[in-house]
Amino acid sequence: MCVVILAHEGFPDRAKTAVGVLRYGDDEVVGVLDRTRAGERVRDHVPDVADAPIVGGIDEITEPIDALVVGIAPIGGGFDETWRPDVGGALERGADVIAGLHYFLADDEEFARLADEHGVEIRDLRRPPENLSVSDGRASEVNADVILTVGTDCSAGKMTTTFELAEAARERGVDAGVVPTGQTGIAIEDYGIAVDRVVSDFAAGAVERMVEERAGEFDVLFVEGQGAIAHPAYSGVTTSILHGAMPDRLVLCHAAGRDAVHGYEHVPIPPPGEYAALYESLADPVAPAEVVAGALNTQRLDDDAAGEAVEAYADALDAPATDPVRFDAAELLPAVLGET
């Protein structure tokens, strides 16, 4: 499938979905829309993915495209009205539109009409299925081995670590699948439920359902975690995933140097060792799981400092650790797959 990714004023640092789709998706990206970077190239900013031009708007894309992916989400998940010509333009060209906003584009009158007229589809990745229900507390009974990425904060690398570990496992011949729980993972996998958008009562049930479904298809599942259990706003989502997935093992993701919750600077982040123990004590009464490895996001450090930070992180966790993007996720596999 040929896709264009909308990332106005956000590429690459505030366009997590755009970068995720570029890095882990199967689709051919023929262009990125960012009006502040028109004329530049993807490779100027994200060196390790297939290159593509960055342009100012959908009209500058000359190739036929199958879909426009909204690759950016403002805080609160609203729709930015300046994107309207691009979304409308894509629909008019006969392309599907894929978005992970809280604001559902299929419910927008103009977009719904255009999609109808041009026989194309609007897929709101964050819209939960209609028939969710409470968890049965049975996910631990699946045959697959289940690994959950957990974090010390939002944007600490859980989604990235999940996909890096799955790719590394597949390269070793392991039949590994991903259970995406957020819009970027869903856009990459074309499967999943945005757990943060599910009614609280059904959040664990939504995760359980996905684990049970995907356990029928894969030997090993990497479940994408969300938020953090000591996050003042999102800890409920985190806990629902932990208890809904009933994982066998946990991988703790942390952003190097971050010592307060992002956007909640008055809430300090506990030290990694304590944080790991907190996850384990919360998992224990429902389905015991240990933190067996650490993933450290060292994006803001140079190579030397990154190596030292990883070493200190491994010591704090008393478990193997790496930065799965800068270094090699495969280093963690023996611990993550329970071989050690």
Added chain:
Amino acid sequence: MCVVILAHEGFPDRAKTAVGVLRYGDDEVVGVLDRTRAGERVRDHVPDVADAPIVGGIDEITEPIDALVVGIAPIGGGFDETWRPDVGGALERGADVIAGLHYFLADDEEFARLADEHGVEIRDLRRPPENLSVSDGRASEVNADVILTVGTDCSAGKMTTTFELAEAARERGVDAGVVPTGQTGIAIEDYGIAVDRVVSDFAAGAVERMVEERAGEFDVLFVEGQGAIAHPAYSGVTTSILHGAMPDRLVLCHAAGRDAVHGYEHVPIPPPGEYAALYESLADPVAPAEVVAGALNTQRLDDDAAGEAVEAYADALDAPATDPVRFDAAELLPAVLGET
């Protein structure tokens, strides 16, 4: 207000809302509908509340009524079609209908039409407000003293303990209010948000908003907890309330003798002392709070056994404990109000 409570086939044991409204509500209950107990009296089953007749259907109520309250919720929160004549009959008589189901009665075509024709209102207590948002992590800054009831399971007495403590505090002259988080509490207080029905991302934010609102009205707030942090299905709701409310103190509610999660008998309940420590360790990084008292539901025990169970529970928690219904909630007040 004169109300009738619908509790078919459930009064009193499976009609938590009915009993809550009878025990703690301000309304005059002129009758309870339970077709399996028609001809009996409320007092035959719940001795400590104002008496009322139990009848088979709304047609047997001869007094004028202001509202019908749906006082029972089947698992899953669905609507039982056998209730249709009673709900429709109430609307036709010019009574409002108040319900806390997941199925919203105001969205039912027949009921919506009847309400419209007769100029009455259908209030679905579980429908969340439209404009919720993520928590700011600021509830600890309110001027009121905030006490949260937490539990070792669902149906362990959190709602009851919340209202008993608030009543006992008011009797001592304390300006105490309740923050209801579930349909029964909302029916009693005519205020609140059913947190289990809120989108996960906004669950802590919903609690924070209520605490901030009510802190402007009262000196002391008793926040009604939901679920349990080691519950396989509802722990996300529990965690959202714990971190959204940022309470000063916790009261741990437990049903005497229960050692596995109700409906999830394969999941054991940790011992009370461990459970209290788990709540404290989860509260700690966001807003520290200690379990300062215990509430034990001894409904299934005789008086002697109840006394012994309360004593053992207090020992396990190393804190004062009582059964606030059988004995006296006031015993807990010094600890709960932070005076000791």
